[in-house]
Amino acid sequence: MVALFNNKTMFLSPILTAILCLCFVLAGAELQRFNHPVKPDGSLSVMVVGDWGRRGTRNQSQVALQMGIIGEKLNIDFVTSTGDNFYDNGLTGVDDPAFDESFSKIYTASSLQKQWYTVLGNHDYRGDVLAQLSPMLTKRDRRWFCQRSYIVNAEIAEFFFVDTTPFQDKYFTEEEGHTYDWRGVFPREEYLSNLLKDVDLALRESTAKWKIVIGHHTIRSAGHHGDTMELVTQLLPILQENNVDLYVNGHDHCLEHISSLNSPLQFLTSGGGSEAWRGNVKWWNPKEMQFYYDGQGFMTMKITETEVEIKFYDIFGNVLHKWTATKTLHSPIYVEKLVVEDLSYGEICNKMY
Ligand SMILES: [Zn+2]
Numbered sequence: 001m002v003a004l005f006n007n008k009t010m011f012l013s014p015i016l017t018a019i020l021c022l023c024f025v026l027a028g029a030e031l032q033r034f035n036h037p038v039k040p041d042g043s044l045s046v047m048v049v050g051d052w053g054r055r056g057t058r059n060q061s062q063v064a065l066q067m068g069i070i071g072e073k074l075n076i077d078f079v080t081s082t083g084d085n086f087y088d089n090g091l092t093g094v095d096d097p098a099f100d101e102s103f104s105k106i107y108t109a110s111s112l113q114k115q116w117y118t119v120l121g122n123h124d125y126r127g128d129v130l131a132q133l134s135p136m137l138t139k140r141d142r143r144w145f146c147q148r149s150y151i152v153n154a155e156i157a158e159f160f161f162v163d164t165t166p167f168q169d170k171y172f173t174e175e176e177g178h179t180y181d182w183r184g185v186f187p188r189e190e191y192l193s194n195l196l197k198d199v200d201l202a203l204r205e206s207t208a209k210w211k212i213v214i215g216h217h218t219i220r221s222a223g224h225h226g227d228t229m230e231l232v233t234q235l236l237p238i239l240q241e242n243n244v245d246l247y248v249n250g251h252d253h254c255l256e257h258i259s260s261l262n263s264p265l266q267f268l269t270s271g272g273g274s275e276a277w278r279g280n281v282k283w284w285n286p287k288e289m290q291f292y293y294d295g296q297g298f299m300t301m302k303i304t305e306t307e308v309e310i311k312f313y314d315i316f317g318n319v320l321h322k323w324t325a326t327k328t329l330h331s332p333i334y335v336e337k338l339v340v341e342d343l344s345y346g347e348i349c350n351k352m353y
Contacts, residue, residue, distance in 0.1 A: 033151040050082030050250025052273025053102035060274035068109020082250030083121030083216030090127020094136040121216035129181040158208035164215035167230040203242035220267040222284040223252030257290040270299035291321035
């Protein structure tokens, strides 16, 4: 697909229910920007799933089935993967059958035949990273789109995909005993510093009503991995300075919503694409912890110019948590933040504490 972007504008063939128009232009920063149209009524519906590729096992197929049903109801515009796309060790190459077995043959519902904007997780870096970034994969399945860091501009919202794995120090030591494919990342300091500058500049120049940053690793999480301190110190200040509305991630195999006491920024974890129920949830300040579910599922975002509605679903299609934020037409600042519905909050609190 990347090769197809050589002409400034390209049109993807219709993927069943939508004609996706992806226009490639250079952003003000180094990050490439791809345009994705909104619906005719100006809204956008996005589905978010993370930590999934296990050849259908560990409830991946059940999550996929429910994604298809909910995707149909919401008429989603695209799917976003928060990374750890292929377990345990990414792909072996562009011909790896795991791509079909964990992606193409799993997410088969017609509502999911949309563009999949994906990022890489730490497990993806344990395999052939260049394979996941290759246009060859898009030839195998037209939905697939993966780059390290990039922007999807959908008019009312901009989505900033950030490659978070190279931030984490422990992957660069022997401590874990895994090998990582760092081609394109070394020299690491330069890679990270350029990436942070690019993200900062792109966010600063963005005029989108909603700024949504997507990465694999947590910034704030009560789950198994907890906070990623490298991102807390290096990326979080940039998100706060630039009035980012949502940070969306995977890595912890759960569904989770943490708010900030000192800013409107919300931390949303959608990492329930397959294996979950790790059972080691840490205590978190209840004033910030809006929702935690240790099991499988996924998240949706319904976005208009004045409102974002977040919903978390389990594998049965139950809405576990719903949250809405609104802005006035001409203000970049929240005027209202409201938890409208939280069907299982009591139950989850009981589990958690
Ligand atoms: Zn991970």
